[in-house]
Every structure is written in structure tokens, then in C-alpha cells.
Amino acid sequence: MMFAGMMVVAFAIDCAFGWPRAVFAALRHPVVWIGALISALEGRLNAGQAARRRAMGGLTVILVLNAVLIPALLLQLALPDGMAGVLLGGVLAWPLLAVRSMHDHVAAVAKPLARGDLFAARQAVAMIVGRDPERLGQEGVARAALESLAENSSDGIVAPLFWGVIGGLPGIAAYKAINTMDSMIGHRNQRYEDFGKAAARLDDLVNWLPARLTGLLFALASGRPRRAIRVMRRDARQHRSPNAGWPEAAMAGALPVRLSGPRVYGDVIADEPWVNGTAPDPDAETLARGLTLYRRTMALTALLLLLFALP
Numbered sequence: 001m002m003f004a005g006m007m008v009v010a011f012a013i014d015c016a017f018g019w020p021r022a023v024f025a026a027l028r029h030p031v032v033w034i035g036a037l038i039s040a041l042e043g044r045l046n047a048g049q050a051a052r053r054r055a056m057g058g059l060t061v062i063l064v065l066n067a068v069l070i071p072a073l074l075l076q077l078a079l080p081d082g083m084a085g086v087l088l089g090g091v092l093a094w095p096l097l098a099v100r101s102m103h104d105h106v107a108a109v110a111k112p113l114a115r116g117d118l119f120a121a122r123q124a125v126a127m128i129v130g131r132d133p134e135r136l137g138q139e140g141v142a143r144a145a146l147e148s149l150a151e152n153s154s155d156g157i158v159a160p161l162f163w164g165v166i167g168g169l170p171g172i173a174a175y176k177a178i179n180t181m182d183s184m185i186g187h188r189n190q191r192y193e194d195f196g197k198a199a200a201r202l203d204d205l206v207n208w209l210p211a212r213l214t215g216l217l218f219a220l221a222s223g224r225p226r227r228a229i230r231v232m233r234r235d236a237r238q239h240r241s242p243n244a245g246w247p248e249a250a251m252a253g254a255l256p257v258r259l260s261g262p263r264v265y266g267d268v269i270a271d272e273p274w275v276n277g278t279a280p281d282p283d284a285e286t287l288a289r290g291l292t293l294y295r296r297t298m299a300l301t302a303l304l305l306l307l308f309a310l311p
Contacts, residue, residue, distance in 0.1 A: 009090020159210035222254035
């Protein structure tokens with residue numbers, strides 16, 4: 001109950017303020033600190049034959065988790081009892097959520113796209129996806145932004161809240177460390193295929209239930225739960241990711257549009273299957289509706305948190 005109360009506080013602060021630029025300039029961000037540690041370890045340990053790389057990748061996961069879990073556990077134990085502990089714990093958990101920043105990043109794509117400024121929309125979407133924005137038309141930009149909104153609603157909000165409710169500060173901190181490791185070294189390429197295997201597998205594990213919960217929340221918030229759930233059940237497993245397909249498929253069914261599909265990363269064409277492939281392509285208006293669905297989903301999430309936090 002105390003942990004759920006902390007997450008309510010963190011959620012409310014993040015909705016109100018995000019992570020202000022002045023705070024970022026002064027303190028950076030916990031994910032930046034974690035990322036610096038991961039980079040330092042990867043630079044020293046990611047060498048040798050495949051077996052050694054896999055072992056060193058596993059060691060990196062252990063070292064990073066210990067570096068995050070021990071301070072978080074000590075802070076958790078130092079919290080006072082009662083409402084003071086809930087409030088202070090919520091403040092400490094606040095930086096590990098991305099409720100407002102997720103909305104703001106996608107809104108920064110939606111606004112120029114709505115006024116027909118494809119150049120500005122491409123610049124904005126390049127901040128949140130890895131594919132080549134110069135090859136994206138209006139539909140491609142809208143699709144990329146919606147996919148990021150769906151996937152990161154799980155990774156950046158529902159999953160950290162889920163683990164925060166279960167484990168308090170250690171739970172949410174450990175999740176962010178795992179997710180950051182996956183985003184940095186969990187790639188299937190020559191450099192990270194072996195070194196990042198442990199991080200990628202662990203990220204798949206801790207996101208298994210939150211990803212499916214996020215899809216269900218999108219479906220319930222959409223007002224068309226049957227259609228969204230039908231698409232999610234049918235198409236989520238076709239996605240390249242074992243977890244991201246669930247919120248993406250739910251959003252695709254709710255709007256309804258087709259998502260995923262072929263895309264270009266640098267000079268590589270990824271021939272991915274479509275999600276809700278018989279639906280039309282998204283456009284600027286669809287992206288605006290996607291943001292509305294996101295806000296409704298966050299309101300539903302907040303309501304569930306409050307119910308868990310009530311005595």
C-alpha cells in the first residue's frame with residue numbers, strides 16, 4: 001500500500017512537471033547516470049570471443065543492478081513511516097517515470113504534421129525513433145510516432161509503475177536499469193549480439209506482464225475494447241518484439257490503423273509484418289487521436305494506482 005502511494009505521488013509530480021530543463025542541467029537524470037556506467041563497463045568488458053562476451057555481458061548486468069539496487073534499498077529503508085515516507089518516496093521515484101515527456105515528444109511530432117510541415121515533423125520524430133526520417137512520408141511519420149507512443153507507454157510508464165508498486169524504490173530503480181541496459185546493449189548486431197544477450201533476455205522477462213497490461217489499458221480506455229483486444233490477440237505475436245507488439249496491436253485496433261510493417265534503419269531495410277494490416281495508414285488526425293487515447297489511458301492508470309493505494 002505504501003509503495004502504491006509512492007507511485008501515485010511520483011505519477012502526479014511527473015504529470016505536472018515532467019523533468020524540467022533546469023533540473024536536467026543541474027543534476028542530469030538518473031537514466032543518464034545509469035547509462036554512463038553501462039557505457040564504461042561495455043567499453044572495458046565487451047571484447048574477446050563470443051563465450052567471453054556473453055559472460056561479461058552477464059557480469060555487466062549484475063554490476064549495474066547492484067549499483068542501482070543498493071542505494072535504492074538504503075533510501076527505501078531510510079524513509080520515515082506514514083505519509084511523510086510516501087511523499088518523500090514519491091519524489092525519489094518521480095525521475096524514473098516519463099508520463100509528461102512521452103506526451104510532449106509525440107505532441108511535438110503531431111503539431112507540425114497537422115499543419116503540413118513534414119520537415120519539422122521529421123525532425124521531431126527523429127528524436128524518438130531510430131529509423132531514417134528522411135525516408136518517411138506523412139503516413140510513415142505518424143506511424144513511427146504512434147509506435148513509439150504505444151511501446152514507450154509500457155517501457156516508460158506502466159512497467160516502472162508496476163515494479164514500483166511491487167518493490168518500491170528498489171523495484172522501479174531496478175526496472176529502469178534493466179530497460180536502459182536493453183536500450184543500450186540489447187541489440188542484435190555484431191557488437192552487442194553476445195554481450196547484450198543477458199540484458200535483452202532480462203528486459204523481455206520484466207516487461208512480459210506490463211506490456212500485456214498496457215495493451216489491456218489501451219483497449220479499455222479506447223471505448224472499443226473488443227476490437228482492440230481482438231487485434232491484440234491476433235497480431236501481437238507477429239511483432240518483432242515479444243512484448244512491444246501488445247501495446248502496439250491494441251493501439252492499432254483502437255484507432256484503427258495499421259502499424260509496424262517494413263521500415264528503414266540506416267541502409268538496412270527491416271521487412272517486418274504489419275499489425276492490423278488491413279486497416280488504413282495513420283495520418284496527422286490519427287496521431288492526434290492517438291494522443292487522446294494516451295491521455296485516457298494515463299487517467300485510467302492513475303485511477304488504478306489510487307485504488308491500490310487506498311487503505
